[in-house]
Amino acid sequence: MDLTDHAEHRQFREEVRTFISEHRHLAPEDTAHSYRLMPRPYSEEVQNWQQLLVEKGYANRTVPSEYGGFGAEPDILKSKVIADEFFKANVPQGLYSQGISMLVPTLLEHGTEEQKKEWISRTIRTEVFWCQGYSEPNSGSDLASLQTSATEDGDDFIINGSKIWTSSAHVAQMIFCLVRTEPEAGKYDGISYLIFPMDTPGIEIRPLQTMTGHPSFNEVFFTDVRVPKSAVVGGRGKGWKVANSTLSHERGMLSNANLSHERLQKIEKLLKREGSDGRPIGENAPLMDRYIRLQARVQGMRFHEMRLISDAAAGKPRGLGDMVCKLIGCELNHQLDGLAIDILEEAGVLYDGIPSIELDGIWQQLHMYDLGLIIGGGTAQIQKNIIAERGLDMPREPRPAQG
Numbered sequence: 001m002d003l004t005d006h007a008e009h010r011q012f013r014e015e016v017r018t019f020i021s022e023h024r025h026l027a028p029e030d031t032a033h034s035y036r037l038m039p040r041p042y043s044e045e046v047q048n049w050q051q052l053l054v055e056k057g058y059a060n061r062t063v064p065s066e067y068g069g070f071g072a073e074p075d076i077l078k079s080k081v082i083a084d085e086f087f088k089a090n091v092p093q094g095l096y097s098q099g100i101s102m103l104v105p106t107l108l109e110h111g112t113e114e115q116k117k118e119w120i121s122r123t124i125r126t127e128v129f130w131c132q133g134y135s136e137p138n139s140g141s142d143l144a145s146l147q148t149s150a151t152e153d154g155d156d157f158i159i160n161g162s163k164i165w166t167s168s169a170h171v172a173q174m175i176f177c178l179v180r181t182e183p184e185a186g187k188y189d190g191i192s193y194l195i196f197p198m199d200t201p202g203i204e205i206r207p208l209q210t211m212t213g214h215p216s217f218n219e220v221f222f223t224d225v226r227v228p229k230s231a232v233v234g235g236r237g238k239g240w241k242v243a244n245s246t247l248s249h250e251r252g253m254l255s256n257a258n259l260s261h262e263r264l265q266k267i268e269k270l271l272k273r274e275g276s277d278g279r280p281i282g283e284n285a286p287l288m289d290r291y292i293r294l295q296a297r298v299q300g301m302r303f304h305e306m307r308l309i310s311d312a313a314a315g316k317p318r319g320l321g322d323m324v325c326k327l328i329g330c331e332l333n334h335q336l337d338g339l340a341i342d343i344l345e346e347a348g349v350l351y352d353g354i355p356s357i358e359l360d361g362i363w364q365q366l367h368m369y370d371l372g373l374i375i376g377g378g379t380a381q382i383q384k385n386i387i388a389e390r391g392l393d394m395p396r397e398p399r400p401a402q403g
């Protein structure tokens, strides 16, 4: 498909450029990437910027206006124009978060009218912050084996059990959480997807330190936590389908070609520096060899994404395309960080960064953070299994739990 701009998109590109040049002074002083690492809760500046983007249709563009969005018709080429122009201008686009990027599209697909009205607008405007209660101590890759229970009591459920690796639970106001409501049903059939406030009595949060040195993870314990039945999204016992819808949006959030391309461009600037031997780093053959290999892979990501856009514009399903982006993109970002660290020699290991260096020199921190993303949202091994079985039609691995 021809992805060059036609009149309508050329005009739209001009509108986006005008918006950026007139408003960039309001954007948070940050690059697109470290923006993702920003500590929550967000600063007022970040919240104001997100609200402006929502209002003008540059974030959550297709969320219907009755739920507080801009209400644009889906147009994949316009979305690409927005992403490209913000990227080129080095101005942060809309926020990524478990609420904005994962829960909101799930509610649009599966939520009741009441749930959509109550939560979508406030979530995309950062008035409410969410966490994801999926993983348990004995249920990670095999998520459907989860054991946190929700037993019926009149109009409520009573929840008991625990979750682990719950990112941002210590700052979240709300949780979307998988629980077992029908213990007698099959493994995939007895799960429900609930949304409820994190200050509900009976919830205890214990922060865990991650490799980045920040307590972004948590253990969350539920002891007789009372939640109304109206908190179920997508129907009682139908949570597995809803959970998978959220997971597919999570994969889309965790990686994209612009993110990897941005890193590569920062590395190109690092290559112009002088090494400790007084010679330009660009003359260091092993480093250049690594750079060129990664550059080819970033180009591959960009072409893969263009293929997905072209397919979407032609009405073809994305299939496992997002899963490929997640698998390749997260590994690629981790390798790009590693190259930057090696280029920077001893300065590369400084953990808290060096403000005068690209991306504030926080490459060591990014290296640790990106390693986590290879695991979070489904490990690389699990992504490979799914791509092999469902995408390449290879034999399925044995499922001992199902006999």
Ligand SMILES: Cc1cc2nc3c(=O)[nH]c(=O)nc-3n(C[C@H](O)[C@H](O)[C@H](O)COP(=O)(O)OP(=O)(O)OC[C@H]3O[C@@H](n4cnc5c(N)ncnc54)[C@H](O)[C@@H]3O)c2cc1C
Binding pocket: 131, 132, 133, 134, 135, 136, 137, 139, 140, 141, 142, 164, 165, 166, 167, 168, 372, 373, 375, 376, 377, 378, 379, 380, 381, 382, 385
């Ligand atoms: C940065 C980060 C953020 C996270 N945020 C959240 C969050 O907000 N909410 C949440 O609920 N969870 C979160 N998680 C948890 C994440 O979803 C799990 O870590 C992940 O699903 C893997 O589960 P596990 O850790 O139990 O590993 P396990 O499932 O025990 O796997 C251990 C190892 O065995 C491999 N393995 C397992 N099964 C197979 C198989 N069938 N074939 C091949 N290899 C296999 C895995 O790939 C892995 O290498 C987060 C994790 C990270 C790292």
